[in-house]
Each structure stands twice: as C-alpha cells, then as structure tokens.
Amino acid sequence: xxxxxxxxxxxxxxxxxxxxxxxxxxxxxxxxxxxxxxxxxxxxxxxxxxxxxxxxxxxxxxxxxxxxxxxxxxxxxxxxxxxxxxxxxxxxxxxxxxxxxxxxxxxxxxxxxxxxxxxxxxxxxxxxxxxxxxxxxxxxxxxxxxxxxxxxxxxxxxxxxxxxxxxxxxxxxxxxxxxxxxxxxxxxxxxxxxxxxxxxxxxxxxxxxxxxxxxxxxxxxxxxxxxxxxxxxxxxxxxxxxxxxxxxxxxxxxxxxxxxxxxxxxxxxxxxxxxxxxxxxxxxxxxxxxxxxxxxxxxxxxxxxxxxxxxxxxxxxxxxxxxxxxxxxxxxxxxxxxxxxxxxxxxxxxxxxxxxxxxxxxxxxxxxxxxxxxxxxxxxxxxxxxxxxxxxxxxxxxxxxxxxxxxxx
Amino acid sequence: xxxxxxxxxxxxxxxxxxxxxxxxxxxxxxxxxxxxxxxxxxxxxxxxxxxxxxxxxxxxxxxxxxxxxxxxxxxxxxxxxxxxxxxxxxxxxxxxxxxxxxxxxxxxxxxxxxxxxxx
Numbered sequence: 001x002x003x004x005x006x007x008x009x010x011x012x013x014x015x016x017x018x019x020x021x022x023x024x025x026x027x028x029x030x031x032x033x034x035x036x037x038x039x040x041x042x043x044x045x046x047x048x049x050x051x052x053x054x055x056x057x058x059x060x061x062x063x064x065x066x067x068x069x070x071x072x073x074x075x076x077x078x079x080x081x082x083x084x085x086x087x088x089x090x091x092x093x094x095x096x097x098x099x100x101x102x103x104x105x106x107x108x109x110x111x112x113x114x115x116x117x118x119x120x121x122x123x124x125x126x127x128x129x130x131x132x133x134x135x136x137x138x139x140x141x142x143x144x145x146x147x148x149x150x151x152x153x154x155x156x157x158x159x160x161x162x163x164x165x166x167x168x169x170x171x172x173x174x175x176x177x178x179x180x181x182x183x184x185x186x187x188x189x190x191x192x193x194x195x196x197x198x199x200x201x202x203x204x205x206x207x208x209x210x211x212x213x214x215x216x217x218x219x220x221x222x223x224x225x226x227x228x229x230x231x232x233x234x235x236x237x238x239x240x241x242x243x244x245x246x247x248x249x250x251x252x253x254x255x256x257x258x259x260x261x262x263x264x265x266x267x268x269x270x271x272x273x274x275x276x277x278x279x280x281x282x283x284x285x286x287x288x289x290x291x292x293x294x295x296x297x298x299x300x301x302x303x304x305x306x307x308x309x310x311x312x313x314x315x316x317x318x319x320x321x322x323x324x325x326x327x328x329x330x331x332x333x334x335x336x337x338x339x340x341x342x343x344x345x346x347x348x349x350x351x352x353x354x355x356x357x358x359x360x361x362x363x364x365x366x367x368x369x370x371x372x373x374x375x376x377x378x379x380x381x382x383x384x385x386x387x388x389x390x391x392x393x394x395x396x397x398x399x400x401x402x403x404x405x406x407x408x409x
Numbered sequence: 410x411x412x413x414x415x416x417x418x419x420x421x422x423x424x425x426x427x428x429x430x431x432x433x434x435x436x437x438x439x440x441x442x443x444x445x446x447x448x449x450x451x452x453x454x455x456x457x458x459x460x461x462x463x464x465x466x467x468x469x470x471x472x473x474x475x476x477x478x479x480x481x482x483x484x485x486x487x488x489x490x491x492x493x494x495x496x497x498x499x500x501x502x503x504x505x506x507x508x509x510x511x512x513x514x515x516x517x518x519x520x521x522x523x524x525x526x527x528x
Contacts, residue, residue, distance in 0.1 A: 113498055160520045161410045163497035171499075 003040055006052060011129050012214060014056045016101035020164055021057075022064050025126065025154050031067070035060035103166045103218050106211075110179040111162045118153035119182050120189075125150055127214075128207040138189065138204055176219070180228050180284065183211050187232050191239075205236050226275040227285030233268035234291035237261040249392035253300045265295045286315045305335030322353040326363060333367045342367045358387035362397060374404040411452065411521035412493050412501040417485040418514025420459055437509040445493065450504055454491035485514050492521075 011032070018028035035056045049055040109122040117139075124130045124138075136146035156162065167175045190204030212229035219225045241255035250256075272288035275281060281289065290311050297303040312328035325348050333341020345364045354360045365380035381401040388394045423431070438456075445451040460478060467474045488510065495501040498518070505516040 111498075113502070159522075160518075161412075161495075161497040161501070163499050165497070165499070167499065 001043060001048065003036075007036060008129070010053045010056060012105070012127050013102055014053050014060070015126060016105035017057050017098070018060055019105060019126075020101050021061060023164075025157070027064055027067070028060070029126070031060035031064045032056065034063050038063075099218055100166055102214065104164050106179055106215065107166055107175060108157065108162060108164050110175075110182045111157075112175070112178055113160060113162055114153050114156060116182070116185070118149055118156075119178075120185055121146060121149050122153050123182055123211070124186065124204075124207065127211060130203075130207070134203075138201060173222075176222060176224070179215075180224060183208050183215075184228060184232070184284070186211070187235075191235060202239075205232070205239070208232055209236065221278075223275040223278040223280060224282045224284050226271045226278075227282060227288045230268045230271035230275060230288035231284050231291055233264045233271070234288060234295055237264035237268065237295065243392075247392070249390075249396055251396065252294060255300075257298060257300075260295065268292065269295065281314075283315070283319050286311055286318070290315075303334070305331055309335050322348055322351070323357075326354065326357075326360060330363045330366070333363075333370075338367055338371050342371070356387060358384045358389075358393070358397075360384075361387070365397075365400065369400065369404055377404045410495060410497065410501075412495055412498075412504075413519045413521060414491040414493060414501070414505050414508065415487060415517040415519065416489045416491075416508060416510045416514065417517065418488050418510040419484060420486050420488065422513065423488075434509055441507055441509065442491075444507075445491070445504060450493045450495060450500075452492040452494055454489070456489040457487065460486045488514075 014035075015028055015032055018032055019025055022028045022031070038059055039052070039056065043049075105127060106123075109126055110119045114122065121135055121139075124135045125132070130138075132147050132150065133143050136143040139146070166172075186204050187208035190201045190206075190208065209229065209232050212225065212232060215225050216229060237260050238252075238255060240261070241257065241259035242250055244250050268288065269292045272285065272292045275285035276289050290308050293304050293308050293311070309328060309331035312324065312331050316324045316328050326345070329341050329344035329348065331341075332344060342364070345360070345367065348354055349360065349364070361380045361383035365377045365384060368374075368377035368380055371377075378401060381397055381404065385394065385397050385401070388397060423434075426434075442451065442454060463478050465476045465479055467476075491504075491508070493501065493504050495504060498520075501518050501520075505511060505518050508516050510516065
C-alpha cells in the first residue's frame with residue numbers, strides 16, 4: 001500500500017470535512033494525523049476500506065470524542081461531546097464529505113480579512129499539508145515566525161467569526177479572484193526560484209498546480225480556474241530549459257525546446273483552449289493562451305508574434321497595467337514591427353510609470369539591437385544593468401552588452 | 410456574534426460640505442439604521458460629537474490627569490459606531506459596507522469578546 005500517495009490524495013478532502021464537523025482547525029489536523037497512523041497499522045492486516053476517505057473521517061471523529069472525554073475540562077466539553085456523538089458515523093462509515101467542504105476550506109484559508117502572507121501560509125499548511133518548517137524555508141523566515149503567523153491566522157478565524165462557507169453568488173467572483181491570486185502567488189514563489197531552498201521551491205510549483213487541479217471539478221463553470229491551471233502548467237513545462245548547466249538564466253528565445261515537458265504542454269493547451277472557448281477569457285486564460293502560442297512554436301522563429309501581440313492588446317484592455325503594456329510592445333516588435341514596438345516602449349518610458357524597472361530598458365535595448373542601432377542599444381543595456389537585482393539576469397544583460405560591442409561596466 | 414462597527418471619517422471634509430449635502434448624508438444614516446433595525450442586526454449605535462470636544466483621561470499614581478483631545482493627529486476620526494448582531498464576519502462586513510461613511514471614510518469591524526454575564 002502506497003500510504004504516502006494515499007495520504008496526499010485523501011488528506012485535503014478528509015481534513016476539509018473534519019474541520020466542518022469538529023469546528024476546530026488544530027483538532028481536525030491532529031485527529032486526522034492519528035487516524036492516518038491507525039490506518040497504517042490496520043489496513044495492511046484487514047485490507048483497505050472501500051472508501052478510505054470516509055474511514056479516515058469517521059476514525060478521526062471518534063478519536064476527537066475520546067480526546068475531548070479525556071480532557072480535564074470534561075464538564076465544559078459536555079456540549080461538544082454530545083454534539084459530536086450525536087452526529088458520529090456508524091461503524092460502517094458513510095461518506096460525509098461534500099465537494100463543498102473543500103471549497104469551504106479554500107475560501108476560508110483565502111479570506112480577505114486575513115493578510116496575504118497568512119492566506120498563503122494557511123493554504124500551504126492545511127490544503128497542501130506542508131510542515132511549518134517547509135513553509136518557513138520556502139519563504140525565508142524563521143520557523144517560529146511562520147508558526148506564529150499560522151497561530152494568529154487560526155486565532156482570527158475563530159475570534160472574528162470568519163465563516164466556514166462558500167461565499168454567496170453575489171460575492172463569489174470577487175472572492176474567487178483572491179483565491180486564484182493566492183494559488184498563483186504560491187506558484188510564482190516557486191517559479192522565481194532565485195533564492196531559498198531550490199527543492200522546496202520546486203515543490204511549491206507542484207503544490208500550486210495540484211491546488212488548481214483540485215479546484216477544477218469544483219468550479220467547472222469558471223473559466224479563470226482552468227485558465228490559471230493552464231498558465232501554471234505551461235510555464236512550469238519550461239522549467240528544465242530555463243536554466244543551463246552553469247546555472248545561467250536562458251531566455252525563452254534561446255531555450256532548448258526539446259527540454260520542454262510535452263505532456264504538461266498538451267494538458268495546458270487543452271485547458272487554455274477550453275477556457276478561452278467558454279468565453280469571457282480573463283486575466284489568467286489570456287496569459288495561458290499566450291503561453292500556449294509560445295509552447296506551440298517548435299523553433300523560436302516560428303512563434304506567432306502577431307497573434308501574441310493581439311492577445312496582449314486584449315489583456316491590456318481588460319487589465320491595463322504598465323507591465324502588460326511593456327509585454328505588448330515587445331510582442332509587437334517581435335512581430336517584425338520593430339519601429340512600432342520601439343514607439344510603444346518610448347511612450348511607456350515617457351509616462352514614467354515603469355522607471356526603476358530593469359525590464360523596460362532591457363526590452364528597449366533588445367529592439368535597438370535588432371534594429372542595428374548598437375550605440376543606443378548599449379546605452380539602454382547599461383541603464384538596465386543599473387537597475388537589475390538578480391545575478392542571473394545581470395550576467396545575461398552583460399553578455400548582450402558585449403554582443404553590441406561595448407565593454408560591460 | 411456581536412460586532413462593533415467603528416466609523417472613521419474626515420471631520421474636515423464633512424464640515425466642508427454644503428448644508429444640503431450634509432442633510433442628504435443624515436438622511437442616508439436614518440434609512441440605514443431603519444433597515445438594520447428591521448433586519449434584526451441592530452443592537453445599538455450613536456454618532457459622536459466632534460473630536461474637538463474630546464477629553465483624554467489617565468490615572469497616574471492615583472492622580473487623575475485630564476487632557477484636551479485624543480493623542481494622535483490622524484486623517485480620519487472616530488465619528489460614531491454601531492453595535493450589531495451578525496451570523497459571521499461575512500455578514501458583519503456586508504453591514505459595514507452599507508454604512509454611508511464606508512464610501513469616503515472607513516469602517517473598522519471588531520468582534521466583541523464573549524464574557525460571562527455580570528449580575
């Protein structure tokens with residue numbers, strides 16, 4: 001019996017139901033742990049129950065009743081014990097888990113009344129089952145700080161009355177935006193992979209994708225869920241090609257595309273297409289469609305830049321931001337309209353909204369280099385080098401600067 | 410659960426409004442209060458006199474020290490409150506979002522700490 005796999009698969013659903021039944025995050029987590037220990041002992045002898053999740057929930061609940069009975073505040077806990085016993089499952093555990101439980105847990109962990117840091121920590125701890133130490137290592141904070149953050153978040157859920165509910169229809173889309181933001185934040189924390197424990201960070205990408213997949217069947221009509229999963233799969237498919245043997249960052253254009261994960265690309269492309277087809281493609285679905293077009297090009301020269309520029313234009317209309325405008329300008333330039341791309345970048349430059357962002361002069365330098373205006377390109381690369389903070393990106397810019405015939409600073 | 414909804418807004422910007430505008434806002438509060446009384450959420454609520462009327466009291470070494478006004482100069486001042494009964498934080502947030510001052514000022518939602526009754 002592959003208990004580790006089983007635990008990973010059954011844990012979120014079982015825990016979500018237990019939190020609803022026990023009305024206590026910590027008690028639910030502890031009892032599920034004990035139920036699982038019992039499973040490791042019993043299942044190899046008596047065989048696996050027909051419904052492992054129901055068995056775990058029912059066993060954990062009995063253990064919770066025992067725990068409360070042993071508790072010294074027996075009198076004070078009478079009401080809770082009565083409530084739990086009354087609703088406790090029969091020896092033949094029936095499945096008490098509802099798909100809604102998992103959604104309840106997701107929406108509670110990502111409640112906007114909690115700080116974003118707390119939302120992320122709580123999601124990783126309860127939904128993904130990461131340990132406090134693992135989460136602390138991933139976010140480069142001391143474990144006691146992370147533990148404190150979790151204690152405070154659970155305390156607020158209790159004391160402020162944050163409900164264990166799926167938000168009503170009127171507030172759902174706003175709340176869902178928050179949930180998707182947390183999932184994507186977890187993914188990006190892993191994807192940036194510039195500092196911290198590389199292994200744990202890679203795990204974050206996997207966890208974010210798993211969370212997204214978990215949500216897919218629960219919210220089948222929301223195209224942004226599929227869009228986000230598609231986007232994460234497509235970005236993650238390039239992971240092995242992003243960094244070379246020496247640890248240098250490799251740009252999309254120069255990546256060895258045979259290293260891309262074709263299985264993930266196929267899954268991501270299908271999801272992206274479905275999300276766009278469903279209509280009302282939003283922030284994530286559009287980015288997934290863009291990533292899809294990149295994934296489709298077997299060689300960098302075959303990239304469909306005009307269509308990518310069109311999608312960025314759409315994204316810019318829906319979610320105006322200087323960073324999207326910059327991506328749009330770069331895509332226009334790559335679609336062999338170098339002059340127009342340059343003009344768009346100069347407009348962003350003039351607006352001053354991205355001053356201090358190294359990718360603005362870097363993109364400008366790239367276009368100037370392609371236009372053969374080497375002296376101006378060198379100047380823009382130097383400007384980008386003044387602003388860049390990541391070592392791998394600095395080395396990339398220095399290499400480009402040498403290519404246009406100037407000595408790096 | 411009980412929640413205290415603390416209403417913060419800029420006294421200066423309210424004072425700068427015309428009489429008609431102020432009357433319109435008073436009317437909005439009347440309607441709001443009536444609505445949450447009807448829905449059963451209302452427990453209590455009052456508007457406060459301007460911050461210039463406030464006195465801060467401290468007792469140091471048995472001596473009562475009263476000073477003018479509150480300590481800090483802030484952009485927004487506590488101007489009133491509602492005490493409400495709500496099913497959970499989501500309902501309390503919805504009630505807070507209905508208070509007219511939520512548009513220009515801000516509402517702090519504080520759960521009331523449960524305490525044993527005192528006879």
